[in-house]
Amino acid sequence: MKRVCFGILALSVYTLTTTVSMASEPSSTKPSADKVLQTLTAGNANFAKGNLTHPFTDKERIALASKSNQGNFATATIISCSDSQVPVEYIFDGGLMNLFVIRVAGNVCNTDEIGSAEYGVCHVNTPVLIVLGHSQCGAVTAVAQTVMGKGHELEANIPPLVAPIVPAVESVRTAFPQVTMDNLVNRSIEANIWQGIEHIFTRSPAIRAKAASGDVTVVGAIYDLETGLVRWLPKEKVDALLAKASGGQNNSPVKPEAHAAPEPEAQAAPEAKAHEPAAPEHSAH
Numbered sequence: 001m002k003r004v005c006f007g008i009l010a011l012s013v014y015t016l017t018t019t020v021s022m023a024s025e026p027s028s029t030k031p032s033a034d035k036v037l038q039t040l041t042a043g044n045a046n047f048a049k050g051n052l053t054h055p056f057t058d059k060e061r062i063a064l065a066s067k068s069n070q071g072n073f074a075t076a077t078i079i080s081c082s083d084s085q086v087p088v089e090y091i092f093d094g095g096l097m098n099l100f101v102i103r104v105a106g107n108v109c110n111t112d113e114i115g116s117a118e119y120g121v122c123h124v125n126t127p128v129l130i131v132l133g134h135s136q137c138g139a140v141t142a143v144a145q146t147v148m149g150k151g152h153e154l155e156a157n158i159p160p161l162v163a164p165i166v167p168a169v170e171s172v173r174t175a176f177p178q179v180t181m182d183n184l185v186n187r188s189i190e191a192n193i194w195q196g197i198e199h200i201f202t203r204s205p206a207i208r209a210k211a212a213s214g215d216v217t218v219v220g221a222i223y224d225l226e227t228g229l230v231r232w233l234p235k236e237k238v239d240a241l242l243a244k245a246s247g248g249q250n251n252s253p254v255k256p257e258a259h260a261a262p263e264p265e266a267q268a269a270p271e272a273k274a275h276e277p278a279a280p281e282h283s284a285h
């Protein structure tokens with residue numbers, strides 16, 4: 001029995017080692033981050049117009065994928081929500097070996113997600129890493145309702161899953177004490193993206209180093225369920241989070257703001273906390 005288990009373990013280690021080794025081969029054909037983002041933007045426009053081209057989905061591509069190193073093809077690592085309204089390859093008009101996608105409820109960036117992103121950035125060698133939130137997110141809404149005292153009992157594993165969203169929601173509520181539920185959700189969706197990027201930079205020295213050297217461009221984005229369009233968030237905030245995580249001097253504030261309707265109390269709001277070091281995780285009970 002032990003011998004069998006060891007055999008399985010040895011095979012697993014061999015398989016992982018082989019896969020990592022193959023995927024680590026540098027590709028000289030990867031487009032620049034700017035070109036990748038242009039292509040994703042164009043693909044998203046196709047999707048929003050109902051004009052998907054379905055590239056790289058034919059039998060030849062399937063055959064190619066079976067005998068290729070994805071590291072020579074995939075151009076973006078994307079952490080997105082599991083919600084069925086956000087099928088990542090569709091909304092960017094992508095196909096096989098285009099996108100290295102990590103999907104989890106609420107696009108939270110915990111160990112599993114950041115580890116997967118490290119694989120995408122460091123071994124699949126994607127020039128772009130995107131944290132993609134979306135409007136009307138069920139996970140963020142559930143946490144916002146709980147923070148506002150309007151939550152309901154959840155299954156055993158959901159509170160620890162969505163716990164990383166809690167500090168993002170609380171930072172918005174602190175900045176805008178009189179915020180409406182709709183605006184709390186909208187602002188928290190963006191705050192949760194910034195918090196996810198901060199978690200990536202603070203918990204992954206490898207991605208932080210590649211971002212600092214320009215080997216990977218980290219981007220925040222929000223997909224709008226109503227229009228089908230992806231809105232890219234300001235690069236300056238990503239730069240500020242990277243500088244802060246790196247101990248740099250560029251600590252310009254990263255506030256939970258932008259797309260939500262103005263709140264009357266916004267002028268008196270204290271500095272937002274979404275950019276501060278990760279708060280201790282606690283359950284959304």
Ligand SMILES: [Zn+2]
Pocket residue numbers: 081082083105106107134136137138139140
């Ligand atoms: Zn969602």
